[in-house]
Amino acid sequence: MNKYNFGIVGLGVMDRNLLLNMADNGFAVTGLDLEPEKAESLQSxxxxxxxxxxxxxxxxxxxxxxxxxxxxxxxxxxxPVDATITSLVPFFDEDDIISYTMGLI
Structure with missing residues (x-):
């Protein structure tokens, strides 16, 4: 299985554009979204x-x-932040890094 350099949770407009930009620049990236339509749309x-x-x-x-x-x-x-972190924590290792970016409206 291919291993990806970076992951983003949430595949809204800003998030998907960031992943696409990273992929354009040679990074292998993965995204997680609970909505299958968003995940499938970015993949396609x-x-x-x-x-x-x-x-x-x-x-x-x-x-x-x-x-x-x-x-x-x-x-x-x-x-949503708490729920996301809770869903990921069982799979974390000691050196993993998670960051949260809060957008302003």
Whole structure:
């Protein structure tokens, strides 16, 4: 199985554009979203030469990432952040990194 350099949780417009840009620049990237339509849409949008893999399952997402894992959360503040972290923690290793970026409206 291919191991990906970086992962993003949440595949909204900003998130998918960030992953596509990273893939354009030679990074193998993976994305996690609970909505199958968002995951499938990004996966189908990947062009030749872009190494992008999406999933709707936390465990698969974590298995796709090379270790130590680098993950960015781009989900709404509050309970969604807590729920996302809770879903990922069982698969974390000691050196994994998770960051959260809070957008301003």
């Amino acid at each position: 949008e990947a062009q030749d030469g872009q190494d992008i893999k999406t999933t709707t399952h936390a465990e698969e997402f974590m298995e796709l990432l090379q270790q130590p894992r680098s993950i960015m959360l781009l989900v709404p503040a509050g309970k």
